[in-house]
Amino acid sequence: MFNDLDPILHSQLRLSIVSILITVEEANFSFIKDTTKAAAGNISIQINKLQEAGYINVEKTFKNNYPNTAISITNKGREAFEEYVKSLQKYIYPQK
Amino acid sequence: MFNDLDPILHSQLRLSIVSILITVEEANFSFIKDTTKAAAGNISIQINKLQEAGYINVEKTFKNNYPNTAISITNKGREAFEEYVKSLQKYIYPQK
DNA sequence: TAAAGTAGTTAATATAATTAACCAAATATT
DNA sequence: AATATTTGGTTAATTATATTAACTACTTTA
Numbered sequence A, B: 001m002f003n004d005l006d007p008i009l010h011s012q013l014r015l016s017i018v019s020i021l022i023t024v025e026e027a028n029f030s031f032i033k034d035t036t037k038a039a040a041g042n043i044s045i046q047i048n049k050l051q052e053a054g055y056i057n058v059e060k061t062f063k064n065n066y067p068n069t070a071i072s073i074t075n076k077g078r079e080a081f082e083e084y085v086k087s088l089q090k091y092i093y094p095q096k
Numbered sequence C: 001t002a003a004a005g006t007a008g009t010t011a012a013t014a015t016a017a018t019t020a021a022c023c024a025a026a027t028a029t030t
Numbered sequence D: 001a002a003t004a005t006t007t008g009g010t011t012a013a014t015t016a017t018a019t020t021a022a023c024t025a026c027t028t029t030a
Helices: A012-023 A029-036 A040-052 A075-092 B012-023 B029-036 B040-052 B075-092
Strands: A056-063 A066-073 B056-063 B066-073
Touching: A012 A029, A012 A040, A012 A056, A012 A066, A012 A075, A012 B075, A029 A040, A029 A066, A040 A056, A066 A075, A075 B012, A075 B075, B012 B029, B012 B040, B012 B056, B012 B066, B012 B075, B029 B040, B029 B066, B040 B056, B066 B075
Parallel strands: none
Antiparallel strands: A056 A066, B056 B066
């Protein structure tokens, strides 16, 4: 009846991050920080986990002399997100 | 942009339980156990948390000589679920 | 009456999320 | 030109959560 929910995505902050990345080509650390209002440390860790899972690409460069971490979603990440949403539907619309 | 997701509901097992209770008048422990496939101990704990939060009613009686735990959703629980779903929509359909 | 099953609970453990403290470099202030 | 502050992070420690293993208490069956 209830599919397992991908534990990588079933975390508020990681879901927020992926949710943002679904809508944009690329986002940097600061944008994620501003948008999610989460603490930088937390974001740093959750980005690592998403990268380890292969859900996002992380490119660290320098921009205007400052470190800049550019993040984008991978195909795997996009698919995982779609799967997660499908599974969730079964929870939130159990009448189906 | 992203509402906080009610941490009481943002747990796979608790969400499963509430999701079941949304569709039925009442469910007992065994039904929840069979439907969710979760371990009894885990269910026991999550039922306590949902009760503490006022999201469910728990009635312990004996049925055919056996202990029987009947569970039903409260108005508060139903509202929390609806709110949770609304918040989730913003995550899973960020284009909106 | 001994073994197996029902219906749970609790304590201990494993896992995950969060925060506090830190680092390195850049820029702003006195 | 020192020093304070800001940017953009990371890491270690803490806190919170979830899960499991072991147990309780009773019932039924062989």
